[in-house]
Amino acid sequence: MLSDYRLTKADKRGLSRFDPNDTGGFASKKEIQDEFEQMERKLRNLQDKLFASKTNGVLVLFQGMDCSGKDGVIKKVLSNLNPQGFRAESFKKPTVEESAHDFLWRTHKVVPAKGYITAFNRSYYEDVLITRVHGLIQDEEAAARMKHIRHFEKLLTDNGVLLIKIFLHISPEFQLEKIRERLSNPEKLWKFDPSDLNERHYWDSYIDAYEDVFRNTSTPHAPWHIVPANERWFRNYLVLRIILSSLEKLDLSYPEPDIETRKLLEQLQANDLL
Amino acid sequence: MLSDYRLTKADKRGLSRFDPNDTGGFASKKEIQDEFEQMERKLRNLQDKLFASKTNGVLVLFQGMDCSGKDGVIKKVLSNLNPQGFRAESFKKPTVEESAHDFLWRTHKVVPAKGYITAFNRSYYEDVLITRVHGLIQDEEAAARMKHIRHFEKLLTDNGVLLIKIFLHISPEFQLEKIRERLSNPEKLWKFDPSDLNERHYWDSYIDAYEDVFRNTSTPHAPWHIVPANERWFRNYLVLRIILSSLEKLDLSYPEPDIETRKLLEQLQANDLL
Numbered sequence: 215m216l217s218d219y220r221l222t223k224a225d226k227r228g229l230s231r232f233d234p235n236d237t238g239g240f241a242s243k244k245e246i247q248d249e250f251e252q253m254e255r256k257l258r259n260l261q262d263k264l265f266a267s268k269t270n271g272v273l274v275l276f277q278g279m280d281c282s283g284k285d286g287v288i289k290k291v292l293s294n295l296n297p298q299g300f301r302a303e304s305f306k307k308p309t310v311e312e313s314a315h316d317f318l319w320r321t322h323k324v325v326p327a328k329g330y331i332t333a334f335n336r337s338y339y340e341d342v343l344i345t346r347v348h349g350l351i352q353d354e355e356a357a358a359r360m361k362h363i364r365h366f367e368k369l370l371t372d373n374g375v376l377l378i379k380i381f382l383h384i385s386p387e388f389q390l391e392k393i394r395e396r397l398s399n400p401e402k403l404w405k406f407d408p409s410d411l412n413e414r415h416y417w418d419s420y421i422d423a424y425e426d427v428f429r430n431t432s433t434p435h436a437p438w439h440i441v442p443a444n445e446r447w448f449r450n451y452l453v454l455r456i457i458l459s460s461l462e463k464l465d466l467s468y469p470e471p472d473i474e475t476r477k478l479l480e481q482l483q484a485n486d487l488l
Numbered sequence: 489m490l491s492d493y494r495l496t497k498a499d500k501r502g503l504s505r506f507d508p509n510d511t512g513g514f515a516s517k518k519e520i521q522d523e524f525e526q527m528e529r530k531l532r533n534l535q536d537k538l539f540a541s542k543t544n545g546v547l548v549l550f551q552g553m554d555c556s557g558k559d560g561v562i563k564k565v566l567s568n569l570n571p572q573g574f575r576a577e578s579f580k581k582p583t584v585e586e587s588a589h590d591f592l593w594r595t596h597k598v599v600p601a602k603g604y605i606t607a608f609n610r611s612y613y614e615d616v617l618i619t620r621v622h623g624l625i626q627d628e629e630a631a632a633r634m635k636h637i638r639h640f641e642k643l644l645t646d647n648g649v650l651l652i653k654i655f656l657h658i659s660p661e662f663q664l665e666k667i668r669e670r671l672s673n674p675e676k677l678w679k680f681d682p683s684d685l686n687e688r689h690y691w692d693s694y695i696d697a698y699e700d701v702f703r704n705t706s707t708p709h710a711p712w713h714i715v716p717a718n719e720r721w722f723r724n725y726l727v728l729r730i731i732l733s734s735l736e737k738l739d740l741s742y743p744e745p746d747i748e749t750r751k752l753l754e755q756l757q758a759n760d761l762l
Binding site for chain 1: 536540541559562563566567568569570571572574575576578607609668671672674675677678679680682685742743745748749752753756762
C-alpha cells in the first residue's frame with residue numbers, strides 16, 4: 215500500500231494521479247484509531263533504540279501549499295516523541311547572514327546528528343519553489359539548485375541519515391476552507407497572513423514547480439511521498455505509517471554494553487548484588 | 489502549596505528541610521490523575537498563546553543528581569507540548585570550541601526566543617557543581633561564577649524570559665535502586681555509565697555545592713524550586729504545577745489582528761463571505 219504513495223522518477227504522470235480526498239479505502243478515523251495508537255507506541259520504542267544506538271539520524275521533511283497541514287501533522291504525529299531526541303525546524307524568510315551564504319548553508323547546520331530525529335517544516339525546497347514561481351530565479355538556476363539538492367541529499371544518506379520527504383497534497387477548495395476557518399476563529403486568526411490569499415493566484419505555477427521538483431529529486435535513497443491531506447485523520451495515519459515503515463528498515467537495536475560495564479555486571483552477579 | 493517548594497535566599501535551612509519521599513499529602517497517583525490531565529491541556533493552551541503572541545520566552549532548567557529523573561520529567565511532563573515551539577537542550581562535556589569561551593557562551597546561544605519554551609537538562613550550573621566537587625575550581629572562582637550567573641539570569645529575565653529553575657531531589661538510596669534498575673534491564677543498560685557509581689562517593693560534597701548554589705542564586709526573579717523526586721508521579725505533578733502556575737502569571741492572550749487583516753475581515757463580513 216505504501217508504494218502507491220511513493221513518487222518515483224520514472225513516473226511521468228505527476229501529481230494528477232493523486233486524489234487529495236483519498237482515504238486509502240478507509241471510511242473513517244474510527245477504522246484506523248487502534249492501529250494508529252499501536253504505531254505511535256512502536257515509533258516511540260524505535261526512537262528509544264535509535265537514541266541509544268546512535269547508528270543513524272532521521273530527517274522527515276514536509277512540504278506543501280499554505281494550509282496543507284505541515285504544522286498540524288508535526289503536532290499530531292510527532293509530538294509524542296521524546297523531545298530529547300527530536301526537534302522541529304522551520305525555515306522562515308532567510309536572515310541577512312543566511313542570504314549571504316549558499317542556499318543549503320542554513321539547512322546543513324540543523325540536520326540531525328546520529329541518534330536524533332528532526333522534522334523540517336518547509337525546507338531548502340522553497341528555494342526552487344516560491345523563488346521560481348515569482349520569477350526570482352530562472353529555469354537554469356532552478357535546475358542547478360536541484361542538482362545541488364541531489365548531491366546534498368546523497369551526502370546525508372551516505373552518512374547514515376534516513377531522509378523521508380513528504381508532500382502534503384490538498385486541493386485549492388480545501389485551502390480556501392482552511393483560510394475561512396482561520397479568519398473566523400479568534401484563536402487561529404494570528405496564523406493568517408494576508409499574502410496567503412495572493413499566493414492562491416499562483417496555484418498552478420506551484421503545482422508545475424512541485425512536479426519539476428519530484429521529477430528531479432525523487433531518488434531511490436530519498437524518494438518523495440505524496441500524502442493526500444484533505445482528510446486530516448488519513449493524512450496523520452499515512453504519515454505515521456511512512457515514517458514507521460522507514461524506521462523499521464533500519465533494524466535498530468539497543469547497543470551491547472562495553473567491556474567495563476560487562477565486567478562490572480559479572481562481578482555484581484557473581485556476588486549476588488543484582 | 490507551591491511556595492513550600494520554593495527556596496528563597498533568606499531560607500538558611502538548606503536542603504535538609506525537604507524530604508525526597510514527600511508526596512504533598514497525596515496518597516497515590518490516582519488522586520492527582522484527573523488534575524494532571526487537566527493541567528496538561530491548560531499548558532498546551534498557554535503554549536499556543538505564547539507562540540501566537542511572542543511576548544515572552546520560557547526557560548525551564550532542571551538540575552539534580554544522576555538518576556534524579558531529569559530525562560524522565562522532560563519526557564513525561566513536556567513531551568505533550570507542540571514541538572514547533574518547544575525544544576530540550578542537554579549539556580554534555582564541553583567541546584574544544586566551547587571550552588575556549590566563557591562558561592555561559594554555549595548556553596546563551598540556545599536560550600529561548602520570544603514565543604518559545606526551552607527545557608535545559610543540566611545547565612551552566614554544572615560549572616559550579618561537578619567542577620567544584622572535583623576541585624577543578626576553587627571557592628573564589630565558584631563565587632565569581634555564581635555572580636556571573638546572577639547577572640546572566642537578570643539579563644534574561646529583564647528581557648522577557650520566564651526562568652523556572654527546578655532541582656529534582658532524591659535520596660542516595662533511591663539513586664542506588666535506579667542504578668540497579670539500569671543494570672538489570674537490557675533496554676536501560678545503555679544509560680549506565682560506570683563513572684556514575686564513583687560519583688556516589690561525592691554525594692555530600694554535591695549537596696554542599698548545591699546548597700551554596702541555592703544560597704547564591706535563588707533570586708526573586710529566578711527562584712529555585714526543590715521538587716521531591718523519589719516518587720515519580722508526584723515529581724511529574726509538582727513540576728507541571730510549577731510550570732503552569734508560572735506561565736499563568738504571564739497573563740497570555742492571542743494577539744489582535746493587524747490593520748490589514750482587520751480591514752479584510754470587515755470587507756468579507758460586509759459581503760457575507762465569512
